[in-house]
Amino acid sequence: MAYISKEEKKIPIEDPSGKWSDLTLLPEWEEQYYNVYTARKHGKWVMLKALKKEYASQPEYCKMIEREFDTRYNLAHPNIVMVNDFEELPGIGMAIVTDDVYGYSLRRLIDEKRLTPKILYRLQTQLLDAMDYIQENHIIHHPITPETIIFTEYTENLKLIDVGYDQEESLSPQDTSEDIRSYGRVMNEVLDNLPAKLPRLRHIAEKCEAKGGKQYGSIPALRLDIERRSSGQIYLFISIFIMLMSCLLVWLALR
Incomplete structure (x- = not known):
């Protein structure tokens, strides 16, 4: 099974070749122009x-998905979902085919x-590695x-699922x-939802x-600052997390 989605919907598929089966729509991962x-x-x-069906017959959108496939096909990074193919599915049309990732979104x-x-x-660590790789490849x-950030269910490895739609000779400042800035927004929201206050990471x-x-x-430069500041913050968060889990186990045992 792939991404763990709360609203998945089975889609009937007729494929005489037997190549495709168990097609499931994942509304939780829907994008502006695409179904997943x-x-x-x-x-x-x-x-x-x-x-999506309303865009599938329009040439400009067909070129858009082809360009995204061309951009992503040559990317190879352990924290980016790999693109494998671009092919037609019965009833769906042309689709970008990627590796399966079994896990949950951030x-x-x-x-x-x-x-x-x-x-x-x-x-x-892993998110910054992926972002650095994306920038190096323009x-x-x-x-x-x-x-767009997925964590695998058992190992909690990070995977980015929407990593690019075009490639330039160089990136602008x-x-x-x-x-x-987008990294900061993600981290600020995560910090807002942690049990521990991590002032240095917040900074x-x-x-x-x-x-x-x-x-x-x-x-x-961002990575260097994190490496200097984060070790003590992580230790504090782990300590508080363990304490909360211990209290929960004691409470469950006394019920």
Whole structure:
């Protein structure tokens, strides 16, 4: 099974070749122009991204999804969902086929109050690794949000699912600045929903969103500041998290 979605909907599919089966629409992952699905391809779970029906016959949107496939196909990073193919599905049309990722979005983990120390650590390491890679490859993409960050169910590894729709010869300072600003927005929301106050990490998140030249100038500069400040913060969060879990276990045992 792929992304764990609260509102998944089975879609009938007629494929005489037997290549495709178990097609499921995932409304939780819907994008402005695209529907997102999970399906079996030759028995193996994959993810699919296809144009919504109202856009599927319009040439400009067909070129848009082709351009996104071309941009993402050559990306190879452990924290970015891999694109494998671009092919037609019965009743769906042309779709970008990606690796399956079994897990939860950061948005859902925030809403369900299921943040853990490991997730906080992944945001400070794996997310920055992925963002650095995207910038090195001059990828133009939508802002990173809790909806586009997935954590695998068992190992809590981070995966980005919407990482680019075009590639340029170089990125503008505005592109770099917006990436850092979106990282700050994500981190500030996560910090708002943690049981522990982490003032040094909060300072970093707020600096990411700062204006007037006070923002970090690059991902490496941001990463360096996090590495200097975060070890004590993570230890504090882990200690409080363990204490809360211990209190919960005692309460359950006494019921």
